[in-house]
Amino acid sequence: MANLATADSGTQIQRLEAAIDHLLSEAKRCGASAAEAGVSASTGLEVAVRMGEIETVEHTRDHGLGITVYFGRRKGSASTSDLSSAAISDAVAQACSIAKYTQEDPCAGLAPAELMATEIPSLDLEHPWGISVEDAVRLATDCEDAARAHDARIVNSEGASLSTHAGLKVYGNSHGFVGGYPSTRHGLSVAVVGKVGDDMQRDYWWTSARAPEDLESAESVGRRAAERTVERLGARRLGTRRAPVLFRAEQAAGLLRHLCGAINGSSLYRKMSFLLDQLGEPIFPDFVQLSEDPLRLRGLASAPFDGDGVATAPKDLLRDGVLQTYLLDHYSACRLGMTTTANAGGVRNMSVGMSERDRPAMLRELGTGLFVTDLMGQGVNNVTGDYSRGATGFWVENGEIQYPVEEITIAGNLKDMFKGLVAIGNDCDFIGSTTTGSWLLEEMTIAGE
Numbered sequence: 332m333a334n335l336a337t338a339d340s341g342t343q344i345q346r347l348e349a350a351i352d353h354l355l356s357e358a359k360r361c362g363a364s365a366a367e368a369g370v371s372a373s374t375g376l377e378v379a380v381r382m383g384e385i386e387t388v389e390h391t392r393d394h395g396l397g398i399t400v401y402f403g404r405r406k407g408s409a410s411t412s413d414l415s416s417a418a419i420s421d422a423v424a425q426a427c428s429i430a431k432y433t434q435e436d437p438c439a440g441l442a443p444a445e446l447m448a449t450e451i452p453s454l455d456l457e458h459p460w461g462i463s464v465e466d467a468v469r470l471a472t473d474c475e476d477a478a479r480a481h482d483a484r485i486v487n488s489e490g491a492s493l494s495t496h497a498g499l500k501v502y503g504n505s506h507g508f509v510g511g512y513p514s515t516r517h518g519l520s521v522a523v524v525g526k527v528g529d530d531m532q533r534d535y536w537w538t539s540a541r542a543p544e545d546l547e548s549a550e551s552v553g554r555r556a557a558e559r560t561v562e563r564l565g566a567r568r569l570g571t572r573r574a575p576v577l578f579r580a581e582q583a584a585g586l587l588r589h590l591c592g593a594i595n596g597s598s599l600y601r602k603m604s605f606l607l608d609q610l611g612e613p614i615f616p617d618f619v620q621l622s623e624d625p626l627r628l629r630g631l632a633s634a635p636f637d638g639d640g641v642a643t644a645p646k647d648l649l650r651d652g653v654l655q656t657y658l659l660d661h662y663s664a665c666r667l668g669m670t671t672t673a674n675a676g677g678v679r680n681m682s683v684g685m686s687e688r689d690r691p692a693m694l695r696e697l698g699t700g701l702f703v704t705d706l707m708g709q710g711v712n713n714v715t716g717d718y719s720r721g722a723t724g725f726w727v728e729n730g731e732i733q734y735p736v737e738e739i740t741i742a743g744n745l746k747d748m749f750k751g752l753v754a755i756g757n758d759c760d761f762i763g764s765t766t767t768g769s770w771l772l773e774e775m776t777i778a779g780e
């Protein structure tokens with residue numbers, strides 16, 4: 332496989348499309364009534380430095396193919412990392428053999444042909460970065476140096492890393508649909524350790540983008556990592572209480588991921604969601620708007636079609652707090668007696684309608700309560716909505732941060748937390764696939780000393 336960072340992506344897509352065509356022809360020759368396949372290929376570079384010294388330099392090159400065949404309503408799947416004609420034929424034969432021994436599933440099959448993407452719009456996702464190893468090391472080192480030099484209390488580093496990846500995805504099925512697109516993703520991150528007396532804290536910052544020019548500067552990433560670290564020094568514990576809680580924007584984005592898990596089709600048809608039968612119902616206050624835009628230019632989760640080949644399009648997930656849609660692929664839609672929402676592979680580029688409140692305004696709105704900046708653990712029950720996670724952050728009084736806090740747990744129920752959302756800030760200060768400001772919740776249980 333050629334280096335995707337330098338090879339013409341159009342030529343590479345044509346080669347992968349040819350592999351898909353060969354695979355689908357083999358499936359038909361073996362008697363399959365329908366088939367689908369996805370091929371991906373990527374190359375990348377990642378360097379890591381620590382305390383000014385190179386730790387790792389890693390070049391990656393991966394490719395793989397997955398095939399699913401259908402004999403009526405019986406399904407078989409196989410995969411291979413070998414894209415030779417012989418390996419493809421073997422993978423098809425394996426998938427066909429599996430299908431002959433599986434039970435029939437009334438929802439097994441391809442998404443309807445009329446829903447397939449008919450155009451592959453350019454979403455400006457491909458921006459190769461021909462950076463040398465030497466320059467990558469220099470940028471990572473500059474990032475770490477900026478963090479270490481920012482404050483005398485920064486005494487150690489967990490290292491900085493820079494990565495750049497270029498890839499291609501091609502999907503095709505026996506409806507006659509074959510489509511593919513190239514993409515790139517680049518990132519820079521650093522984590523450092525601060526110390527005062529016997530108290531040690533660590534924190535990090537990162538930046539990620541499709542195009543290298545959209546990344547934050549190395550100095551900015553390092554400085555923010557250091558600022559976040561020293562802010563945590565002198566952390567205290569809190570006594571157990573109930574109080575309002577403000578989630579920093581990155582942690583509020585995590586709450587949205589829990590929402591997506593609850594309205595995902597596979598959770599719904601298995602009845603493993605705390606939001607069963609909530610379509611068309613208010614699950615947030617009426618000021619909350621949430622949309623998905625899979626066609627956003629340079630979006631980190633953008634895609635012209637989903638994993639079933641279905642054309643994607645922008646849509647509202649929440650309008651005036653009311654749930655407008657589930658997140659369905661073709662299979663889960665069939666199980667629910669509904670139509671796919673083109674979400675095979677997940678939700679793509681969510682945006683919350685934000686208010687005019689900046690961070691200081693949100694702290695004033697909080698008044699006296701907890702400002703959560705980091706969360707730990709996996710204490711979320713998707714079936715009941717029960718939520719309990721370790722947290723760190725700051726105790727706030729009269730709208731002003733008083734001191735950092737740690738070794739506490741915050742608990743509630745996601746249904747109540749969603750309905751108890753008081754305000755959303757405009758303080759989104761990172762590039763990600765989810766755009767939201769901080770969230771102020773009416774009240775949660777804080778467990779501490």
